[in-house]
Amino acid sequence: MPSNPLATYLSLGTPYQPPEDWRRVPVDTAAYYGPAVPQAALNQLSGRTHSARTAGRLVVKVEDTLRLNPALDIPQLSLIALRNQEELLTLVSN
Numbered sequence: 001m002p003s004n005p006l007a008t009y010l011s012l013g014t015p016y017q018p019p020e021d022w023r024r025v026p027v028d029t030a031a032y033y034g035p036a037v038p039q040a041a042l043n044q045l046s047g048r049t050h051s052a053r054t055a056g057r058l059v060v061k062v063e064d065t066l067r068l069n070p071a072l073d074i075p076q077l078s079l080i081a082l083r084n085q086e087e088l089l090t091l092v093s094n
Contacts, residue, residue: 034077042068
């Protein structure tokens with residue numbers, strides 16, 4: 001499992017595939033669908049040690065309970081991974 005929490009989250013999803021009629025159009029390799037079961041992502045993330053700066057984008061604390069960020073708690077959310085040359089920086093959704 002990746003050590004970066006954003007990469008961990010993406011590893012639980014699948015690469016984006018356009019609808020059948022659009023399959024001739026090249027797809028950016030940074031495009032993904034988020035996990036089909038967002039709770040699985042929370043379980044993976046909460047069991048790992050990550051930097052607060054990065055993990056805070058994915059997991060929030062609500063009434064002493066860790067929860068997946070509401071913006072990511074959507075099954076098969078369409079995402080674009082933004083990176084610099086060294087690391088995965090953030091996720092952008094529609």
